[in-house]
Amino acid sequence: MSWVTVARYSLPFEAHMARARLDSEGIESMVVDEHTIGMQWLFSDAMGGVRLQVDEALEDRARAILDEDRSDLVDESLAPGQASRDCGDIPPLSRLADTRRRKGFFLAFLFWFIGS
Template identity: 55%
Template structure:
């Protein structure tokens, strides 16, 4: 086994290991429990090591260095965008209706009354809806 990558935290190594396993490359994680026990030792011992067989090293390095963000952007553009049901604009944002009045009631009465709603607000017409379509 040979080290293909080093990580500061075990969860980062597990994400990389999952990527390699999806490509059919066997791998193992070393020093995971040491870092979990005392995470301050991470830099001192070289972090958590992700190890693969020597014959899989080049393929593993290619997989770990590949940036898949363009694929994600392409998938998002293919899916239907949410839009305002009133004006059909796609310029909507997450919004909490009634948050200010709920805060004022809490300040004045000393206990919270939760009468606010989470939803979306259109940036074009200002329409609020609980579910964008």
Template identity: 45%
Template sequence: MSENTLVTAGTFSFPHEAEIARSTLEAEGIAAYVVDAHTINMQWLYSNAMGGVRVKVQAKDLNAAKEILNTDYSPLVDSEIGVEVNEKCSKCGGILEPYTKGRRPAYLVFLLLGFPLFFYQHGFRCVSCGNFTKT
């Protein structure tokens, strides 16, 4: 296989995800191309049948591209928006997860009345004891 042959570095369900991957690779100096984005935009139900939207790179850049695409930036995002990664429950010391309290009743009201009543709250819920903390 030639070094200039295009190989798949990643597959995505939606074109916007592939475009983000392409721009990330190009920011790192790797030439990348999005394949089948227009087809999936026209008929998005074909995405799984076609193998998704593919991001292709040259064979010589494949390992570096996969390493870049597999990098987890979650801690950077959490620190940027001010979420403490090690937040603990005030009652039991368990791990907190993002949770929206009252979402299910709000959805049922929307189905029954035909218009939304927004009475839900965003916050964190303890995985262990279920304690809700409003943000």
């Protein structure tokens, strides 16, 4: 079995959410580098984040599942007459991590560290 990376995340819990989604579809997957980043989260962007990997033969199917927009299921899960949940836009799991804020924090930390 040859493993390939189908998605990268900044935080381990994001990768585990995506892994649970793949597992629910019968696709075996594994989360890589979660412990390294859990111990030293500043390395996340430098290492390419926490990686979600699947068997190479299932790569296209896994990517398609992660790219699905399932936000419409939130309203379907409500009981009749129950007020709608306003969750805003729920992105697909493949684009869950927004690393822009983390990169800004890392740069600010780096400049502070160099200046002191």
